[in-house]
Amino acid sequence: MLKYREVGEILSLIDSSSCDEVVLETEGVKLVVRRHGSGGSVASTAAASPAAAESAQPAPASTAAPASAETPAASxxxxxxxxxxxxxxxxxxxxxxxxxxxxxxxEVGSRIQKGDPLCMIEVMKLFTTVHAETAGTIKSIGAENGQLVEFGQVLFSVAPD
Structure with missing residues (x-):
């Protein structure tokens, strides 16, 4: 059974490589890791027995943000x-x-290119860089430095070029 630390190490190795997809199956656990577009962030999906799913629970359960996810902040x-x-x-x-x-x-007003780093998200000492998926200008930032963010929460609004 994979431990959270092992999953973190796998994600770190993949994030620093040019690999776009990895599928790992072991002892009732299937871990699928896909990179979103070129220069995108890494996400994973775990499907296994209930006991194995608990060990992989901190990893995102889906590679797509839910369409109805909204941030509670008014700004x-x-x-x-x-x-x-x-x-x-x-x-x-x-x-x-x-x-x-x-x-x-x-910062707000910064011009970005596809693949530029926008921010980092830390989970249990594992840092993941979030990269721009399109070129444009940062219109707004939806989180404060050091703030806990939720899966699917809007972090940036980008006006495309």
């Missing part, structure tokens, strides 16, 4: 005509910079 970004929303690929702590003494990846 959450919203899609304008032609706007793109970047959603959290997992539950974790949102960070705007690679370290506290470095500048943020992006």
């Amino acid at each position: 959450a970004p919203s899609a304008d005509a032609g706007g793109e929303l970047v959603r959290a690929p997992m539950v974790g702590t949102f960070y705007v910079a690679p370290s506290p003494d470095e500048p943020p990846f992006v």
